Amino acid sequence: MADVELKNVEKVYPGGVKAVCGASLRIADREFVVLVGPSGCGKSTTLRMIAGLEEISGGMISIGGSIVNDVAPKDRDIAMVFQNYALYPHMTCFENMAFGLKLRNFPKDEIRRRVEDAAQILGIHDLLQRKPKALSGGQRQRVAVGRAIVRKPAVFLFDEPLSNLDAKLRVEMRVELHKLHQRLATTMIYVTHDQIEAMTLGDRIVIMDKGEIQQVASPLSLYDEPYNQFVASFIGTPAMNFLDGSLQNSGDGIVFRDAGSIQVPLPKELGDKLSNHLGKPVLLGIRPEHIHDPASGASLKLGAKVQAKVEVVESLGDLKVVYFVEGPHRFVGKVDAHVPVATGQTMDLVFDANKVHVFEKNTGRNLTCRVPQYEAANEASLPQPAVAAAK
Numbered sequence: 377m378a379d380v381e382l383k384n385v386e387k388v389y390p391g392g393v394k395a396v397c398g399a400s401l402r403i404a405d406r407e408f409v410v411l412v413g414p415s416g417c418g419k420s421t422t423l424r425m426i427a428g429l430e431e432i433s434g435g436m437i438s439i440g441g442s443i444v445n446d447v448a449p450k451d452r453d454i455a456m457v458f459q460n461y462a463l464y465p466h467m468t469c470f471e472n473m474a475f476g477l478k479l480r481n482f483p484k485d486e487i488r489r490r491v492e493d494a495a496q497i498l499g500i501h502d503l504l505q506r507k508p509k510a511l512s513g514g515q516r517q518r519v520a521v522g523r524a525i526v527r528k529p530a531v532f533l534f535d536e537p538l539s540n541l542d543a544k545l546r547v548e549m550r551v552e553l554h555k556l557h558q559r560l561a562t563t564m565i566y567v568t569h570d571q572i573e574a575m576t577l578g579d580r581i582v583i584m585d586k587g588e589i590q591q592v593a594s595p596l597s598l599y600d601e602p603y604n605q606f607v608a609s610f611i612g613t614p615a616m617n618f619l620d621g622s623l624q625n626s627g628d629g630i631v632f633r634d635a636g637s638i639q640v641p642l643p644k645e646l647g648d649k650l651s652n653h654l655g656k657p658v659l660l661g662i663r664p665e666h667i668h669d670p671a672s673g674a675s676l677k678l679g680a681k682v683q684a685k686v687e688v689v690e691s692l693g694d695l696k697v698v699y700f701v702e703g704p705h706r707f708v709g710k711v712d713a714h715v716p717v718a719t720g721q722t723m724d725l726v727f728d729a730n731k732v733h734v735f736e737k738n739t740g741r742n743l744t745c746r747v748p749q750y751e752a753a754n755e756a757s758l759p760q761p762a763v764a765a766a767k
């Protein structure tokens with residue numbers, strides 16, 4: 377059991393690539409934290425620095441209250457599971473899982489007990505005498521996880537462990553990992569570029585872009601209160617819509633206006649936050665599920681009527697994803713599966729004005745976010761204070 381702390385951690389690779397820039401993060405004991413972001417944003421580098429597989433160029437990393445900057449990977453009490461399993465092909469599953477313990481000179485019966493326990497937890501007991509080539513991708517991934525479990529590490533590190541699996545198996549393994557975390561009650565740090573995996577697995581999510589942490593928060597708070605346009609556009613499918621325009625005073629409060637016909641009255645309580653930005657370029661952010669047909673939009677407390685032409689309709693069974701065009705804007709909405717919608721028709725819509733966000737155009741900062749900065753989000757949503765235990 378251990379908490380993990382990163383303070384201003386930097387990584388500059390030889391050749392000058394700055395992969396991680398001043399990352400600070402506190403992960404509580406037993407927490408499941410997911411690092412997510414686009415390819416090349418520094419997720420694996422961050423994880424590998426925690427594991428000790430990559431030296432840090434600056435800052436501090438501590439595990440269980442002890443600074444580990446100069447501690448060898450094998451002495452960090454961590455176990456890592458990679459995307460490509462990295463099982464030894466000539467060994468059976470049992471031998472693969474036992475290998476790390478053998479190297480550490482564990483007694484034979486202790487090794488057997490631990491491997492059998494792990495195999496039981498992962499449902500691979502019947503496969504222990506097979507070699508990896510006789511296993512499916514999902515079974516191999518279980519063996520790789522088993523090899524980490526038998527070590528009983530204080531911290532598990534996962535780097536895209538499910539990305540080699542097909543879609544159905546990924547969902548199954550995702551649920552298995554969730555249960556595993558509950559059962560083992562151990563700190564887990566998990567890297568993925570898949571936002572659904574991040575949202576479903578993480579107690580908290582760390583969103584990275586270009587080597588920088590953009591926001592650290594619980595899945596819901598990330599969804600509802602994205603700190604900036606990057607976070608807002610990264611989380612959610614289809615992604616949040618952004619409309620160019622400016623803020624103006626209507627006499628009855630502040631409204632968003634685009635260059636055409638779209639006008640959205642903004643909630644009165646946002647007045648203080650937005651009054652300094654009157655006349656300046658902003659982006660209105662609205663999620664697809666907050667764009668309603670007139671029937672479902674009728675009960676909204678604060679709505680904005682918009683007319684738009686339907687370009688494409690995708691029927692997903694439980695709902696329809698509709699792509700609209702209105703003047704210079706293209707945006708996407710989700711409507712009830714039974715609302716009749718045809719390509720080319722003009723449709724009346726209602727934007728839920730209580731759910732919109734306003735982003736500063738040049739910085740991407742969310743002017744309507746209640747979380748002032750990512751450090752604050754990090755501290756505020758930490759489930760329990762990560763007190764550095766003196767060793």
Ligand SMILES: Nc1ncnc2c1ncn2[C@@H]1O[C@H](COP(=O)(O)OP(=O)(O)OP(=O)(O)O)[C@@H](O)[C@H]1O
Nearest residue numbers: 389390393395414415416417418419420421422569
């Ligand atoms: N050994 C290395 N030498 C030089 N540059 C590297 C090295 N490893 C990674 N990088 C660079 O550092 C940056 C971050 O890489 P990293 O592997 O951490 O990204 P990632 O977020 O894990 O991406 P992906 O989702 O594609 O796995 C990238 O620009 C990458 O090209």
Ligand SMILES: [Mg+2]
Nearest residue numbers: 419420421535
């Ligand atoms: Mg990676």
